[in-house]
Amino acid sequence: MHMPDIKRFCREFVDRWSRDRNGAAIVEFALAFPIVIGLTMGIVEMGHIAFANATLEGSVREASRRGVTGFAPDSSSREDYVRGRVIELMEKFSLDGPVEISTQTYDSFGDIGEPEPFVDDNANGSYDVGECFSDINQNGQWDSDMGMAGLGGAGAIVVYTADVNLRLLTPAFAWFTGSQNGSVRLSASTAVRNEPFSLVQQNNAAGAPTICS
Template identity: 30%
Template sequence: MESIIGQAGRRFAATVRDFCRDDRGVAAVEFALILPMFLLLTVGTIDVAALLYGRAALEAGARAASRKGLTGSTPNPAINRTNGASLTDITNEVKRYARGFFDITDSSRFKIYSRVIPNYTAIPEICRRFEANGTTCLPANFNDENGNGAYDGAAADSTGCTGQIVYYEISYDWTPYTPLVSYVMNGGQPIRLQAVAVVRNEPWVAAGSC
């Protein structure tokens, strides 16, 4: 007579054999394994596309702002311009391109700088955050171009006077839509998108200071 253990062993072997041959639910298992990677790839593609679009929007805004600054804000070319475009004009030009993608109302993330520089190769020191007095800039808040440890840049933006060279910089601290993608791209920190344009103002009839 066959032992109980032998019968149980055969039944167990048959069960394992049937289980291995049964392919029901394989598609569901494969889908469950692939879905997370597919979603990550899809969202990552969207984030990369948004990153590229954001950079393109800032570059277009920088070009428009610098064009506005060098030509001025007078719409009629027959009228002699007496001063350059205002900072409000420059800001509005940038916002035309940035609106809808960037939070242009968040001044801590959306920055527009314009500085008069002596030549095309000069890089101005720009303070990212002034202290409460409006003039003191701590070393961690500016790019120390001459290495003297002190902030030597202007305390305020300027679109320059006739014939002057002006440096325009637009930046935005953008956060990817997906936390995991944000971590992979920049350690979970916002990514700074930046565009720069350097132009020489066209000559115009100067009226007082500008």
């Protein structure tokens, strides 16, 4: 075969190959499929997390509505009655571990998250062992949060907090988010004032002992 014939043959082969679309759809599908699946899983997973988070927030509000009245059924304690509402609403989800529920009581909304008062002898702006402090929550030690565990008495401010580890639906999404155990941590909280369900008003600060050790 002469050189011109070889060149012509190569040109025709390239032209024919570049116009041939057989199998193109399969290649395009193979390239797009992982992206489409990834986006779909992400949308489903984010919707799942958003729904679980909204349910958790609603359950905490429902629990606080039970707590503010001071009511408890004969068959249950007040604490179990309040906590049971959160557990009841969250049991529809697959959780990694139990629902963690905590309640902290304060005398006013301004006390939430505040440290127990102390005498700053060395004026360094932080509490040091040996400095006198008011043991507001009466646990025998200085705390950076003066809240007292429990549901509080009439008129007390109560912060309800619930935490859960929600299992993700797809392992691939767990890997993408960097989750080590295939779950994501969700938390919700709300602060309410108890109703005046008795004549006795709780006042933590009034009865707080002063400790200097």
